[in-house]
Amino acid sequence: MQTPAPCGYERASSVDGVIATLAERGPSTRIVAGGHSLIPMMKLRLATPEHLIDINDLHELSYIRQEGEEVRIGALARHVDLLRSELLAEHFPVFADAEEVIADPVVRNRGTIGGSLCQADPGEDLSAVCSALKASVVIRGAGGERVVPMHEFHVGPYMTAVGDAEMLTEVRIAIRPGAGSAHEKLERRAGDFAIAATSAAIWINGGTITDAGIALAAVGPFTIEATRAEELLRGKAPSDELFTQAGAICSEDSMPAADGRGPVDYKRHLVGVLTKRALRRATARALQ
C-alpha cells in the first residue's frame, strides 16, 4: 500500500497568496494542481513536502486565449482543455498531437500544463512541445513577473528556472506566419511515457524555411533542444532529404539511456525516424 507521508494542506485563493506562503514556509512547501506527478512521487517518497498548497480553486489560471500576436495558456489549463482547444488546433496542432498520447483520458481530466512543465520529467511530452514552439513561460515571485524562454527553462534533470518562492503562471507562444507543427511519439502501450518522441515546429515563407524548432523527449536526462538540426533547416527549402539529415543530427545529439523501454541504438534510430516524420507533417501543415 502506497500512501503519502504526513503533510500539511491548504487551499490557495490567489496567486499572491501562494507566493506569500511559499516565501514564508520555505522550499519544503510545494504547489499541487492536478497532482498526477506530485502525488505518485509523494507515495514513493521521491518527494516529501511538509506542506501542500492546492491551486485548483485559482480558476483565473484556467484559460487558453489569444492576446495580440500570442496564444497564452494559464498554468491550470488541463490536458483535456489543450486537446480540445480550437485556438491551439488552428495555430499549434502539435498540442493535440501530443495530448492524444499523454497518459489516458482520465488522467488528462486532471493533469495541468503548469504541473507538467514544472515536473520537467525528461520523458514528458509538453516540455518538448513548448520547446519546439519556442514558447516562453511567465514566472511570478514576490518581486513581480519575469518571462523566461523555454531554452532557459530547463536547468537540469527535473529542475527548472522556477525558484523556491516562485510560481509558473502562464505559457506564451508567439503566432508567426507560415507555421506548421507536429508531435511524433512511440510508446510501448496506451498511456505510457514515450520510448522516444519528437516535437517539431517549422515556419515557411516563400518556399524557404525561415525558422525551425525541434525538441526531443525521453532520450536524455532532460528535454533536448536540437539546435544543430534547427540550424541546418534554416534558409533551406523543405525536402525529405533535408529532413533525413535533420533526423540523423537529432539522433546523434540525443542522449538516451538503455532501460525497459529499449536499448540505446534502438532509441537513437527512433529519434531519426520520428524527427523526419514530425518535420514532414509540420511542413505539410505549414503549406496548407
Place this chain on the structure above:
Amino acid sequence: MQVTITINGQTVSRDVPPQTLLVHFIRDTPGLTGTHWGCDTSNCGACIVQIDGKAVKSCTQLAAMVDGHEVKTIEGLEVDGVLDPIQEGFHEQHALHCGFCTPGMMMASRSLLDENPDPTDEEIRVAISGGICRCTGYKNIVAAVRWAAEHEAPIKQEV
C-alpha cells in the same frame, strides 16, 4: 482536517489526515468498497470515480482536494433498483470476468456516454484506455458500452 464530500448525493464528513487519498476516504468512511484500490500508481484505473461529473483516478487525488465537491462512485449508478444502461450492458455482453477492473471501467464508460452518446468503437477504446483488464476482456467491454449507447438513446427520448 475536516473533509466534506458529497458522495452519490449523500454528504460525508470526516476528520482525516491531509494526506488521505480520496480512494481510501470513499472506501473507509461511508464504506463504499465498490471503488477498487488497485495499482496505487494511476495506471490500472480500478479506482476511477467521477468528480463533478469528470472521470478521475481516486488513488491520485487527496480527499482534501475534493472537499466541497461531488463524487459519484459505482454504487451511484443504480437508482431505485434500476441499473444504469452501462451496468445492463456489462451484464448483457459478459463484460466482466473477475470484476476487479469493472467499477473503473463502468465509471469511465459512463463519463464517455455523458459527453458522447454515440461513440465509435475506437472512441470507446480510447475512453477505457485508462483502465487495465487482466482477464483480457476488452472486446466485451467495448461491446457492453456499445450496447449501453444503443439502449439508452431510446430511454432518454422517453424521459
